[in-house]
Amino acid sequence: MNGHDDDVPDWIPHARPGAGALQAGHRRTAASVPRAPGSTGPGRHIAPPPARRRGGLLWGPLAGAAGLTVLAGLGVFALAGGAGCGGEDALTLNVAAAPEIAPAVTRAAGRFNDAGHEFGGRCARARVTGSDPAAVSTLLSGRGVAGVTERPDVWVPDSSLWTVLAQARAAAPEPGAGQGTGPGPGTITRGRSMAASPIVVAMPATIARRLGAPGGAQPSWRELLTAAGATEEGAAPGTGPSTGPGAGPSRVPPGLVRLKVPDPNRTATGMGSLVLANLLLNASGDGNADFTGVVRTLRESVTPSVRAEFASFRPDRQGRHPVALAPEQAVYEYNARKPAEPAVAVYPSEGTLAMDYQVTRIGAAGAAAAADADPRARAARELERELTGEETRADVLGLGFRAPDARAPAAFGARTGVDPRPPRALPAPPAADVQRIMQSWARLSLSIRMLSVIDVSGSMEEEVAPGVDRLQSTVRTAQSGLSLLPDDTELGQWVFSTGLRGDQDWRELVSVGPLGERLGSATRRQLILSAFARIRAKRNGDTGLYDTIMAAFEHMKRTYKPEFVNSVLLWTDGRDDDPGGPGLRATLDRLRAAYDPDRPIQVIMFGYGRDVDVDELRQIARATRGDVLVAQTPGEVQKLFLQAVSRRVCAPSC
Incomplete structure (x- = not known):
């Protein structure tokens, strides 16, 4: 958020010292939690405020996203069960969700709770917590704990790369990785996606216009990496033309940009950036050498998080302008804060990977054999239906995510810095490749x-x-x-x-x-x-x-x-x-x-x-x-x- 109190709507709950989950007697049901503009549902619609312009952006369509983001910032992620569902007999599903999508997960959980579901004679409720996906993945891999100590029944990470990595590490832990120090994954069942947000190159609007984006031909990954010094050509000008993807005269002058990448060990965007580099650069003559060049530059460009990439979104002392590898939704959210220099999402010509927010059922909740007999598994499947239903889809679009089929929110466009047209999608990597790439990053970094x-x-x-x-x-x-x-x-x-x-x-x-x-x-x-x-x-x-x-x-x-x-x-x-x-x-x-x-x-x-x-x-x-x-x-x-x-x-x- 932008930090101005007069921009926070009156209906946003204020955090109490020590408050975490909403407790019984002090809870909001789905009917009382604000909804994204344009969403539907009997008794639950709240009309959006009148549209107003600030800093050249149409603010009205972003109000729902801002409201949900405030909820995320205050840590209001957990809902008590529906009316009459409580006590030791209640079947409680613990849900861990990536913080940026947790508000939409919370609303879906509220609808699930209000429906009064019973499974095996027990009322069911969902309890949602905003959780760092890297911490959950570490727990499920059995390698230890990193801030999350309780295995969820349902997990919505920002990317299924975390799920793949947790399974690979649990199956073949690295030497000295602490095997057996966590509860392990048990059964992991990957379900449908709630949302999508492709990895894009976020750059200042003035530089994007200079390079012909948006609207014109998009620079390639190879051009951007080379200009940032992350390939052999970028590291040593004059060593010869590239033979890989995007080869040819570059539209990005050397020395114009500096790269920013969120930590691959802590963010799916960083991990996805490595996967992209490996996938695209392997088409050149020496995949290992090119990947080494990328890692060398990324290592000098790493920021702790996606949000930190935008903290100093201005030229450095050498006059190089920042280009940040970030999810599209983060660009949308950044521009909603009305920065002095808005960002533009550039979609490289070769294609990209996307954060997929896949609903994942864990342990007994994910056991295929018990899917019909086990109450917890049945409850988790019912919650997945709510999480991927049409009402949740409206909340997801209000937060600046795409639908899983890449359909964009109505607010996407030049004024919000993101293109409603779906970018070219590259195939998801096999699990073994993800494990290998992350091991290579660990060694090369x-x-x-x-x-x-x-x-x-x-x-x-x-x-x-x-x-x-x-x-x-x-x-x-x-x-x-x-x-x-x-x-x-x-x-x-x-x-x-x-x-x-x-x-x-x-x-x-x-x-x-x-x-x-x-x-x-x-x-x-x-x-x-x-x-x-x-x-x-x-x-x-x-x-x-x-x-x-x-x-x-x-x-x-x-x-x-x-x-x-x-x-x-x-x-x-x-x-x-x-x-x-x-x-x-x-x-x-x-x-x-x-x-x-x-x-x-x-x-x-x-x-x-x-x-x-x-x-x-x-x-x-x-x-x-x-x-x-x-x-x-x-x-x-x-x-x-x-x-x-x-x-x-x-x-x-x-």
């Missing part, structure tokens, strides 16, 4: 802790392009890679050849630590950039590869940090030719003995040029679950760097 080691042997002076030798090309790639890493990345820089410090083949230029950390008058990032500028090849220096790999691996193992992805990134153009160093067999034996799967250190090697012994490097990489990437030209290296970082998707079991 971890910070990186990496030791970079660059070969400075004499052969690195070989020219690979006019005026550019192999070492210069490698350093430029490392510099470009450095720009991709956020300040909380821990990075260090070594160089190696033979005899760089007495008999030692390697030399530390900058110690491993946070890039944003100040070391004297400069940050570590600045020191590494300065070190890059001073790197020179050692004339007639050989390649002390084996000694250096073992030294780097052992250094990272000694300083291991479990909250990071720990790795060694080594750049070389050849094979070990240090006559005084260990052989391949001794090196492999030491690496295999030192490798600890509970404290994994991956060795990832870039081979550059024709003289690389790929088989030898692969044997070394295999001993640490690492990888070998070989480039023949300078143009290949940027792509390979992102591919190396993307190995966090499968680490440590790659």
